[in-house]
Amino acid sequence: MSERQTRQLVATYEAVRYARDHPTADDVHALVRRRITRVSLGTIYRNLKKLVAQGRVRIVPQPNARSTRFEAMLESHEHFLCEICNSIIDLPLPSRMLPAIAGLRRAGYGVSGHSVTFFGVCPQCRASGPGATDALGSARAKPPERVPLA
Amino acid sequence: MSERQTRQLVATYEAVRYARDHPTADDVHALVRRRITRVSLGTIYRNLKKLVAQGRVRIVPQPNARSTRFEAMLESHEHFLCEICNSIIDLPLPSRMLPAIAGLRRAGYGVSGHSVTFFGVCPQCRASGPGATDALGSARAKPPERVPLA
DNA sequence: CTTTCTGCAAACTCTTTGCACTCGT
DNA sequence: ACGAGTGCAAAGAGTTTGCAGAAAG
Numbered sequence: 001m002s003e004r005q006t007r008q009l010v011a012t013y014e015a016v017r018y019a020r021d022h023p024t025a026d027d028v029h030a031l032v033r034r035r036i037t038r039v040s041l042g043t044i045y046r047n048l049k050k051l052v053a054q055g056r057v058r059i060v061p062q063p064n065a066r067s068t069r070f071e072a073m074l075e076s077h078e079h080f081l082c083e084i085c086n087s088i089i090d091l092p093l094p095s096r097m098l099p100a101i102a103g104l105r106r107a108g109y110g111v112s113g114h115s116v117t118f119f120g121v122c123p124q125c126r127a128s129g130p131g132a133t134d135a136l137g138s139a140r141a142k143p144p145e146r147v148p149l150a
Numbered sequence: 151m152s153e154r155q156t157r158q159l160v161a162t163y164e165a166v167r168y169a170r171d172h173p174t175a176d177d178v179h180a181l182v183r184r185r186i187t188r189v190s191l192g193t194i195y196r197n198l199k200k201l202v203a204q205g206r207v208r209i210v211p212q213p214n215a216r217s218t219r220f221e222a223m224l225e226s227h228e229h230f231l232c233e234i235c236n237s238i239i240d241l242p243l244p245s246r247m248l249p250a251i252a253g254l255r256r257a258g259y260g261v262s263g264h265s266v267t268f269f270g271v272c273p274q275c276r277a278s279g280p281g282a283t284d285a286l287g288s289a290r291a292k293p294p295e296r297v298p299l300a
Numbered sequence: 301c302t303t304t305c306t307g308c309a310a311a312c313t314c315t316t317t318g319c320a321c322t323c324g325t
Numbered sequence: 326a327c328g329a330g331t332g333c334a335a336a337g338a339g340t341t342t343g344c345a346g347a348a349a350g
Contacts, residue, residue: 058213059213061211061212061265062211064202068214078250080259091254096247096250097246097266100228100266100268101268104230104241104268104270108273109230109273109276110271112270114267114268115265115266116247116250116264116266118251119261119264120262121260123258126258
């Protein structure tokens with residue numbers, strides 16, 4: 001019955017895994033197209049939804065975002081959203097939240113997950129000068145990756 | 151010059167403060183309409199954006215949400231998103247994140263804010279039976295409020 | 301073979317915007 | 326009076342969906 005292993009589904013998952021920069025559906029579409037020329041955006045959406053339901057892909061929580069961004073579920077981690085270049089940087093997650101989760105459970109909540117996100121300006125954009133390019137040519141520069149956290 | 155104190159702007163802010171349940175732009179529109187009948191949704195959006203820019207209102211970070219939800223900025227707190235009734239519950243925030251923020255600053259980040267969100271099933275939906283109403287008549291029941299956290 | 305999945309395009313939802321008019325200051 | 330703000334309606338952006346044909350099991 002359900003859940004077929006189509007080329008499109010496989011390629012969609014691999015695209016999300018491959019693109020470490022939290023791609024949008026459109027980004028994923030572009031990546032999958034390299035392998036399957038005639039794939040449609042609708043199919044990408046359908047497959048992303050399927051992967052999220054399966055728990056193999058996660059939606060990155062962002063406030064005020066035009067488009068949804070995805071990531072393959074690796075280990076737990078936190079995110080840093082740069083308000084200048086709009087990139088999302090992964091941070092390792094020290095399991096700081098365990099006591100809070102225990103407290104919630106004690107209070108009657110069923111906790112299935114959590115997310116921690118920091119907002120601000122990433123080191124790169126910081127270096128490029130505080131009053132550099134803001135309105136004109138800055139949106140979404142090259143996304144840096146994996147910065148260690150004390 | 152800038153920033154006039156129009157009836158619409160004031161009413162928009164008051165609506166967000168009044169509605170403790172993290173209203174959408176449409177919810178706010180409905181509330182403001184009670185006082186200003188001919189207010190338009192476009193104006194609500196413009197004013198919400200203004201309030202967010204001023205820092206008087208905050209956008210609630212949610213993964214996979216159709217519409218943006220807002221809240222008046224009171225003290226810092228965390229959120230619990232119920233996956234069944236779709237309500238957002240405020241939790242008090244123990245400043246657990248301070249060491250992490252210090253670490254990020256040390257690593258060159260400019261941190262302007264952060265958010266902590268838990269996902270799962272709220273006590274109310276839990277009580278209504280695990281396999282109760284899921285697909286049919288459940289979306290967005292009455293949002294509970296202010297549950298203490300260990 | 302049967303059933304799920306796909307491509308395409310149209311439909312939908314939420315949000316933004318241009319324009320002429322209104323209303324704070 | 327001047328210019329920021331408003332209502333309205335149309336335009337945009339992102340996502341979903343119906344349908345006929347393709348393809349996985």
